[in-house]
Amino acid sequence: MFIRDMSTILSQPRDKREALLLARKDEIISRLNRDYMRPWFGKKADGQVVDLEDMTYTEVIARAVELMYVKHQQRWTHPSYFQFVAKFADRAERRICTHLLRKTISAELLDVDPLDMAAFVAKQYPEAATQLLASEDVQFFISMCKQRGQKPLPFVPVLDNDFGVLLLKNVTNQSEHLDSVVDQDPQRVCIQHGPVAAQYSTIVNEPVKDILDGIYHGHIDSLVESLYNGDKDSIPAVEYIGADPVAVAVPTSVSVSESEAERVFELPAKEEQLPELELWLQMLAGLRKSWLHALLSTPVIVQENNRYAENYVRRLLRPRPERTVTIQLEDNSLFITDRAGVQELMLKYNSANCTIHLTIYHIAPTGVVVPFLLEFSYFPEQPLTPIHESKQRNDEAARQLCIDTWVASSDHPVGFDDINDATGVIKSEFTITENHVRAFCKSVDNQSWQYAFAKDGILLAPMEFTHVSFMRTLLQILNSTVFGVGQVNILHLYNEFKFEDDAPMLRANDQMCSISFVDGLVNLNPGKKLTIRSDVFSGGRKVGTLDSAFLSRSHYINPSRGFKRDRQQHFKIVLPSDADVTVLEAKEWFIYHESSSGQLIPNVPFEFCLDSEYRFKNNDTYASIITTGTVTKGGQSKPIAAVDFRWGVAMKNPVIEFLSRYQVASDNYLFANGGYSLVTAANSQLSQAAVPDTNWDYARESLDCNPFHLNPYVADFAGLPGTITH
Numbered sequence: 001m002f003i004r005d006m007s008t009i010l011s012q013p014r015d016k017r018e019a020l021l022l023a024r025k026d027e028i029i030s031r032l033n034r035d036y037m038r039p040w041f042g043k044k045a046d047g048q049v050v051d052l053e054d055m056t057y058t059e060v061i062a063r064a065v066e067l068m069y070v071k072h073q074q075r076w077t078h079p080s081y082f083q084f085v086a087k088f089a090d091r092a093e094r095r096i097c098t099h100l101l102r103k104t105i106s107a108e109l110l111d112v113d114p115l116d117m118a119a120f121v122a123k124q125y126p127e128a129a130t131q132l133l134a135s136e137d138v139q140f141f142i143s144m145c146k147q148r149g150q151k152p153l154p155f156v157p158v159l160d161n162d163f164g165v166l167l168l169k170n171v172t173n174q175s176e177h178l179d180s181v182v183d184q185d186p187q188r189v190c191i192q193h194g195p196v197a198a199q200y201s202t203i204v205n206e207p208v209k210d211i212l213d214g215i216y217h218g219h220i221d222s223l224v225e226s227l228y229n230g231d232k233d234s235i236p237a238v239e240y241i242g243a244d245p246v247a248v249a250v251p252t253s254v255s256v257s258e259s260e261a262e263r264v265f266e267l268p269a270k271e272e273q274l275p276e277l278e279l280w281l282q283m284l285a286g287l288r289k290s291w292l293h294a295l296l297s298t299p300v301i302v303q304e305n306n307r308y309a310e311n312y313v314r315r316l317l318r319p320r321p322e323r324t325v326t327i328q329l330e331d332n333s334l335f336i337t338d339r340a341g342v343q344e345l346m347l348k349y350n351s352a353n354c355t356i357h358l359t360i361y362h363i364a365p366t367g368v369v370v371p372f373l374l375e376f377s378y379f380p381e382q383p384l385t386p387i388h389e390s391k392q393r394n395d396e397a398a399r400q401l402c403i404d405t406w407v408a409s410s411d412h413p414v415g416f417d418d419i420n421d422a423t424g425v426i427k428s429e430f431t432i433t434e435n436h437v438r439a440f441c442k443s444v445d446n447q448s449w450q451y452a453f454a455k456d457g458i459l460l461a462p463m464e465f466t467h468v469s470f471m472r473t474l475l476q477i478l479n480s481t482v483f484g485v486g487q488v489n490i491l492h493l494y495n496e497f498k499f500e501d502d503a504p505m506l507r508a509n510d511q512m513c514s515i516s517f518v519d520g521l522v523n524l525n526p527g528k529k530l531t532i533r534s535d536v537f538s539g540g541r542k543v544g545t546l547d548s549a550f551l552s553r554s555h556y557i558n559p560s561r562g563f564k565r566d567r568q569q570h571f572k573i574v575l576p577s578d579a580d581v582t583v584l585e586a587k588e589w590f591i592y593h594e595s596s597s598g599q600l601i602p603n604v605p606f607e608f609c610l611d612s613e614y615r616f617k618n619n620d621t622y623a624s625i626i627t628t629g630t631v632t633k634g635g636q637s638k639p640i641a642a643v644d645f646r647w648g649v650a651m652k653n654p655v656i657e658f659l660s661r662y663q664v665a666s667d668n669y670l671f672a673n674g675g676y677s678l679v680t681a682a683n684s685q686l687s688q689a690a691v692p693d694t695n696w697d698y699a700r701e702s703l704d705c706n707p708f709h710l711n712p713y714v715a716d717f718a719g720l721p722g723t724i725t726h
Contacts, residue, residue, distance in 0.1 A: 002035050003168070003190055010164045021159040032156055037174055037181045037188040038167065039067070041157040052157055053138050057092035057128040060141065061085060062118035067155045069114045070179050076114070077180040078151045084144060085109075089121055091140055096125045154180060239289035240380035243297075248282045251275045256283075265325040274319040281314060284325065284334070291349045291356060291378045292327070292334065294386040301376070303391040311387065313358060313376075315716045316345065345713055354378045356387075360713045364405040365696075365705050372401045372707075372714065395485035395555075401714070402479045402487045405707045419480035422518045422563070426476065430469040434508040436701065437461045440468070443697040445689040454508075461506040464702075466497060466536045466543055469512035471703040474548065477518060477532055486528065486555030488708070488718045493529075493549040503543045513537040519547070520564030523619050527553040531564070560623070562616035571608040572634075573662040578602055580662070589627070589645035589655055596640035605634035608659055610643060617649060624648055627655045695725045 006028075009020045021028060029040045029049060042050045043063055055063070068081040076082050086106035093105045105124060112120045122129040133141070144150070145157050145166070152170040156163070168190075174180060175189040182188060203210075228234045250256050253273035255266040265283065267274060275283070285293040296317065300308045317325075322339040332349035346359045360372040374397060377388040419426065437459060441451045450460045477483060478490070506512075516534035523529075534546045575581050581600045584590055592598075600606065610629035617623035624647065631641040645655045692698065699705045707714045709725045 002031050005031075006164075006167065010167075014161050017163060018160045021163055025159060028159065035188060036167075037171065037190060038154055038156050039182055041067070041155040052141060053133055053135065056130060056132055057096070057125075057137075058118040058122045060133065061089060061092070061121055064088070065114050065117055067182075068153070071115065073179055077154060077177065080151045081153075082109075082114070084150070084153075085114075085117065087144065088141060089117070091137060092121065092128050093125065095134060095137060096127050096131065240294060240386055241383040242289065242294075242386075245285060245287045245289065245293055246282060247287060248279055250283060251279070254283075261328065261330055263327045263329070265327075267319050267321060267323045267325070269322045271321055274321065277314070277318055280319045281317065284317065284327065286327075291332070291354075291380075292347070294378065294380070295347075295356060295376070298385065298387050300385060302385045302388045307391075308385070309389070309391075312717060312719065313387075316358070316360075316713055318716070320712070349378070354380075360711065360717070362401065362405055362707050362711045362714060365700050370401065370404045372717075373397055374717075392485070395488065398488045398717075399479060399485050401707055406475050406479065406705055417476060419476055419482050422482045422521060422561075424517070426473045426516045428470070428473045428514045428516070430472065430512040430514075432461050432465055432469075432506065432508050432510045432512060434459050437465075437508055439697075440464070440701040443692065443701045445692075459508040461508055461510070463497075463499075463506060465506050465512065466546060467495065468701075468703055469536060470514040470516065470534045470546055473514055473516040473534060474532065475703075477516075477530070478550065482518065482521070483530055483552075484555070484557065486552030489527065489553040489555060491551045491553060493551055494547075496547040497544055498547075499544040500542050502541075504538055504541050506538055506543070510538045513540075514546075519567070521557060522562045522564050522616065523556045523559055524551070527551050527555050528557050533567075559616055559618040562619070564614050566610075566612045566614075569608075569610045569612065569629075569656075570666065571610070571656075571659040571663050572605055572666045573608065573659055574605050574664050575600065575602050575662055584658075587658070589643055590631075591642045591644060593640055593642065599633060599640045605664065606640075607632050607634060608643065610655070612653060612656070614653075620651065622650050622653075625650055625653050627653060695723055698725060 009017055009024075012020060032038065032040045033049065040049060041063060042052050042055060043059075044050055044055065045059055045062065052060070064081075064085050068077055068085065069075070070077055086109050089109060090104045090106045105121065109117055109120065142158050145153055146162060152174075153166075154174060156166050158166075171190050178184050178186060178189070224230055224232055224235065251273075253268040253270075254275060257264045263286070274280075281296045285296045295311075295313055299311055299314075301311045301313075303309050317334075317336075320336075323344075324337045324341075326335045326337070328334075332351065334347040335343055336345040337343050343361055345361065346357075348357050348359075349355075350357070354377060356376040356378055358374040358376065360374075362370050362372055364370050374394050375390060377390075379386050379388060434454070437451055440446075441448070441462065444464075446462060448462075451462055453459070479487065514534045514536050516532060518530065519533040520531040521528065529549060529551050531547065531549045534548075536543045536546060575584065581602055585592075585600060608629055608631050610627055612625065612627040614622050615624045625645065627643060627645040629643040630639040631643065632639050643655065645653075647654070695709050699710055708718045708720060709715070709723050712723055715721075715723050
């Protein structure tokens with residue numbers, strides 16, 4: 001299209017072209033940079049599009065290397081292009097250098113990485129990085145571009161009467177070397193009409209589909225003729241095109257029994273005797289091409305929008321001690337059982353619709369077996385990527401698994417009530433029992449006597465029960481419609497608990513209550529971030545506030561659903577002059593209390609305590625901002641003014657931006673005396689904990705029965721190193 005549009009200018013007499021080009025200069029340069037294989041040469045280091053005379057000497061060298069050197073292949077597009085850059089570097093040296101040279105800089109450039117050439121010249125001659133090209137050197141550069149015998153250059157340096165030559169000369173060669181085209185973009189290339197391109201064009205106005213179909217079927221017919229003498233019936237049928245299976249030697253530590261109906265593998269008890277992963281998967285895949293061979297041999301699977309992901313099925317089927325793997329050949333299925341014969345995983349292929357079902361059998365704390373069903377599609381006609389996954393469907397299955405199994409136990413049930421409104425307040429109640437206290441402390445090896453023995457009929461409970469009481473609400477939110485899918489990729493960022501100064505000690509039989517709400521749900525570059533705040537009460541008295549944050553990697557919300565609240569932000573500011581005081585007092589959002597007008601004075605600290613609420617329009621723009629708070633004079637508690645700011649669409653919060661300019665270091669500290677050590681000689685033994693063999697006891701007593709922390713197959717599905725816990 002661009003070449004066709006330019007033909008109206010190029011068809012004019014040569015001496016009239018320059019004026020026509022300059023009349024459309026901005027449009028032509030924009031289209032060269034956007035659509036054509038030969039972009040406009042002029043560009044500053046910051047990316048600004050300019051003319052050649054507005055560039056420095058090092059910018060010219062850097063731009064020439066950018067367009068003439070194939071970075072990812074570490075080669076010049078044509079060997080002569082190095083000489084082109086070196087010749088201009090010599091010209092720059094002669095322009096700037098004031099003393100006699102023993103050798104030219106081009107000789108030194110032979111040993112310099114092309115990507116570092118501009119920096120090397122700038123180091124030798126700093127003025128080359130700041131001095132714009134002299135008019136003589138502009139003409140010198142253009143004459144180099146047009147020099148007879150010079151390999152046509154992959155850029156357009158000037159709009160003049162020779163524009164047609166610079167634009168079109170030898171584009172066929174450049175079109176055949178896509179690596180040298182900007183961004184390796186095939187849409188930029190221009191294929192000139194000639195004998196090679198035209199010899200098979202025998203139909204007028206032939207549709208593109210017919211052209212491509214002709215190439216496709218012509219290629220097939222050529223292969224059939226050359227390999228099978230034109231007889232299509234003699235072409236052998238295969239499951240899919242790919243590397244043939246390879247027979248492998250079975251390690252002596254693995255017991256194998258085979259029949260016509262099935263193959264059974266029994267793995268050893270010792271970890272060090274297990275076979276290597278690749279060897280093991282080849283053993284399972286067998287010696288014929290099949291859905292199972294494709295599933296276990298392909299390194300990637302295809303998800304929505306043609307996104308490639310690691311084939312995690314391979315790690316799900318990794319060898320594990322004392323497991324039995326049974327492959328039923330006629331039934332197209334594979335089973336894994338533990339040493340007690342309990343089925344842990346099943347693979348089954350449905351040949352009718354080419355789907356593969358992978359089921360992990362997870363045992364919930366209640367003892368109920370909950371199937372975690374994943375679904376894949378098998379496309380043998382796509383040999384490089386035969387396995388496809390509906391990630392959205394499998395993510396929803398993972399969320400349902402969490403809903404069904406993130407239940408503590410029959411003694412401490414944590415039901416699921418879906419939450420679909422992020423603005424609501426969620427209330428949860430919980431009673432601490434003596435048995436629960438003792439079992440919880442045992443699970444974390446807390447040996448403190450005060451949690452084991454009641455004194456005066458009262459058994460104390462550790463402060464971790466503030467979090468246990470909040471767990472029901474936390475699970476509801478993490479598995480709710482508000483949060484959506486992404487439980488597989490959750491990363492717990494932090495828990496922060498702020499106790500009240502007069503917080504009561506927790507005791508068995510206390511009635512705990514948590515009042516919680518979602519404090520933020522926003523998109524970050526790695527994924528969506530959820531923050532939750534909960535006020536925890538015991539017997540009606542406030543114990544403290546718990547803030548938790550989670551990141552679900554590679555999962556995002558609709559940006560317009562995003563919001564966040566920043567609470568209790570403290571700014572200590574000092575205004576250096578009367579003018580700065582006047583500016584603040586003039587702000588509409590700064591409101592003096594009636595009796596405090598005029599109390600702002602220069603060089604005296606004032607403290608702002610603010611709460612802000614943001615709603616998002618998109619990931620980078622707020623739809624609305626509300627900031628409110630109080631202003632106090634340094635060292636005083638009575639507010640002298642209020643802050644009330646409400647705004648619509650904005651990139652930043654003007655209140656926060658203003659206060660940040662005058663902010664000074666705060667005197668906040670956690671402990672007046674620097675704190676003290678919790679570990680002493682008397683209790684050093686009690687401060688040590690023995691790590692348990694499994695997570696089950698802690699999960700059950702903390703009410704945090706996350707299946708990703710309990711089931712090794714689910715942990716492998718999530719890409720965790722094992723059944724980890726916090």
